[in-house]
Amino acid sequence: MKSKLINAIGRNLRKPEATLLGRFVKKNFEKKNGFIELEAVRLCDIQPNHQVLEVGFGPGIGVQAAYNIVKGGEGTIHGVDFSEEMVRIATKRLEKGISDGKVKLIHGDVSSMPFLQSNTFNRIFHCNCYYFWPDMSKAMNELHRVMKPGGVMVTAMNYERVKHIQAEGFFAKVGDPTLDRYLSALDSCGFIEVETKKFKHEKTGDNLVAILAKKSEI
Numbered sequence: 001m002k003s004k005l006i007n008a009i010g011r012n013l014r015k016p017e018a019t020l021l022g023r024f025v026k027k028n029f030e031k032k033n034g035f036i037e038l039e040a041v042r043l044c045d046i047q048p049n050h051q052v053l054e055v056g057f058g059p060g061i062g063v064q065a066a067y068n069i070v071k072g073g074e075g076t077i078h079g080v081d082f083s084e085e086m087v088r089i090a091t092k093r094l095e096k097g098i099s100d101g102k103v104k105l106i107h108g109d110v111s112s113m114p115f116l117q118s119n120t121f122n123r124i125f126h127c128n129c130y131y132f133w134p135d136m137s138k139a140m141n142e143l144h145r146v147m148k149p150g151g152v153m154v155t156a157m158n159y160e161r162v163k164h165i166q167a168e169g170f171f172a173k174v175g176d177p178t179l180d181r182y183l184s185a186l187d188s189c190g191f192i193e194v195e196t197k198k199f200k201h202e203k204t205g206d207n208l209v210a211i212l213a214k215k216s217e218i
């Protein structure tokens with residue numbers, strides 16, 4: 001019984017469903033991850049003219065923060081998430097940005113993103129998402145492909161908490177958050193100037209880890 005519940009929660013952490021459990025997980029993302037999304041946006045140093053992509057946007061808190069930066073400029077925010085339920089929820093949150101043409105939320109998978117054109121985004125960010133990418137090289141090559149030369153990608157997380165969630169068995173059937181898996185894919189897929197920042201969040205006191213990586217100018 002307990003392992004069934006753990007597996008069901010794990011399944012919803014990976015891909016939230018339109019169920020009571022999915023709604024509970026979504027509320028948890030807002031409460032426990034919202035401020036991490038804001039840190040990722042801060043570290044991206046988004047400018048009003050930037051083309052920005054978030055992968056695995058969940059309830060849309062990071063997209064909302066990024067939209068607030070570009071709404072007065074020429075920039076746009078794209079979001080890709082493979083949970084229909086998260087696309088539905090975030091679409092409600094981003095109603096204004098979508099209707100004024102600055103935000104586009106797409107149901108899709110990081111491993112084969114719905115962007116025919118390469119070299120598009122100045123900034124890419126994702127939070128609590130790479131854990132669920134079974135083919136890390138495929139996902140990373142896609143991220144590298146759609147990023148503009150000189151673009152920056154940021155991920156941020158509370159790694160202590162993520163490791164705790166892993167130890168409780170929630171990732172057993174759905175993913176692997178091991179940091180080295182992410183770092184070695186960055187390297188093998190051509191990202192450069194990889195920087196790991198460790199810092200305490202000013203308000204919550206949580207120890208956060210952020211990883212920044214760049215696509216070469218040439």
Ligand SMILES: C[S@@+](CC[C@H](N)C(=O)[O-])C[C@H]1O[C@@H](n2cnc3c(N)ncnc32)[C@H](O)[C@@H]1O
Nearest residue numbers: 015029033056058081082083109110127128132
């Ligand atoms: C744990 S949630 C994190 C949501 C939000 N970023 C946060 O930190 O609260 C993971 C999100 O990534 C999405 N996701 C997982 N794997 C994905 C993939 N392969 N392609 C696109 N989205 C994915 C899920 O649907 C979900 O919305």
